[in-house]
Amino acid sequence: MKKFLKVFLILAAVIVVPAILAPAIYPLMSEKYPFERVLSRLVMICGVLAAVLLVGRDLGAFRRYGFTPLRDWWRWLLIGLGLGFAVILAIEAFEAILGVYEFGLRVKASRVPEKIGKALLTGLAVGTIEEFFFRGFIFVALARVMNWRFSFILTNLIYALLHFFHGSKEAWVLPTALDSFKVLLGWVTPLGDWQTILPQTLGLFLFGCILSYTFLKTGGLYLPIGIHAGAVAFLKIDVMFFGAKHNLAVWLYGGKDFYAGIIGWGFLLAFWFLLWLWLRKRPLAKEFFEKTRVAG
Numbered sequence: 001m002k003k004f005l006k007v008f009l010i011l012a013a014v015i016v017v018p019a020i021l022a023p024a025i026y027p028l029m030s031e032k033y034p035f036e037r038v039l040s041r042l043v044m045i046c047g048v049l050a051a052v053l054l055v056g057r058d059l060g061a062f063r064r065y066g067f068t069p070l071r072d073w074w075r076w077l078l079i080g081l082g083l084g085f086a087v088i089l090a091i092e093a094f095e096a097i098l099g100v101y102e103f104g105l106r107v108k109a110s111r112v113p114e115k116i117g118k119a120l121l122t123g124l125a126v127g128t129i130e131e132f133f134f135r136g137f138i139f140v141a142l143a144r145v146m147n148w149r150f151s152f153i154l155t156n157l158i159y160a161l162l163h164f165f166h167g168s169k170e171a172w173v174l175p176t177a178l179d180s181f182k183v184l185l186g187w188v189t190p191l192g193d194w195q196t197i198l199p200q201t202l203g204l205f206l207f208g209c210i211l212s213y214t215f216l217k218t219g220g221l222y223l224p225i226g227i228h229a230g231a232v233a234f235l236k237i238d239v240m241f242f243g244a245k246h247n248l249a250v251w252l253y254g255g256k257d258f259y260a261g262i263i264g265w266g267f268l269l270a271f272w273f274l275l276w277l278w279l280r281k282r283p284l285a286k287e288f289f290e291k292t293r294v295a296g
Contacts, residue, residue: 013046014046019039020177023174064140070219078226079226080226081229083227084123084233088231115240126232134158134211136215156209157205160208200254203260203261211228213276219285
């Protein structure tokens with residue numbers, strides 16, 4: 001009972017603490033980020049902290065949630081960075097060849113190194129946080145109580161849908177904690193318009209499955225962190241070089257989310273197939289979940 005109460009209080013804090021902090025932090029960041037973005041990032045940060053608190057002082061738990069002591073972890077990370085960058089570049093380059101995107105420098109040349117550096121740092125931060133939270137904590141935690149295949153599907157469905165929980169885009173001036181809760185309640189609104197978000201959901205679901213597959217095949221988070229970080233970094237960099245010529249057909253090109261249409265799905269499936277060819281001789285790390293179930 002005490003353990004259940006601890007989990008409930010920690011999970012409640014993931015919602016309540018950001019709702020209180022966001023109105024205080026937003027005035028400092030309002031010129032760069034909308035209120036909903038500040039709130040969602042705080043929820044993610046608190047979610048990761050909650051995972052750390054639930055793990056407690058047992059440092060071995062971090063190994064069970066994906067940070068395994070692989071000797072060549074840095075090599076997996078660097079390979080992942082290159083692969084993540086390459087697959088998103090390939091999608092956009094192909095669509096540029098089709099004539100829907102045009103290539104050219106869209107910012108001052110002097111700012112390119114700075115923006116690339118920031119993109120790489122952002123990619124690594126997002127990749128590390130989200131992979132620990134989704135592929136490590138949620139995936140493994142669900143695998144304790146259900147078949148790992150169901151955990152695989154459910155984790156990536158959650159990962160895909162959470163990308164649409166942004167709330168309304170209002171022009172907030174001095175939002176309050178009550179406004180925070182209004183935004184949080186409004187996060188589920190996009191799910192009612194499932195026809196609109198379905199292409200992006202499928203693209204994100206496929207990408208999440210690829211990340212989970214590499215986690216299972218390597219027994220650690222380093223390759224999926226690298227792939228995730230490389231993809232995020234490219235998405236931050238591409239706006240400096242690529243621009244859409246016209247409104248894009250969402251189901252074919254993915255609209256502004258170019259990885260979310262039929263072409264993007266095809267590239268992601270091809271990427272998954274190439275990863276399968278590369279990693280097929282490595283056994284799935286099912287023992288990882290069995291050890292976790294016993295240890296947990």
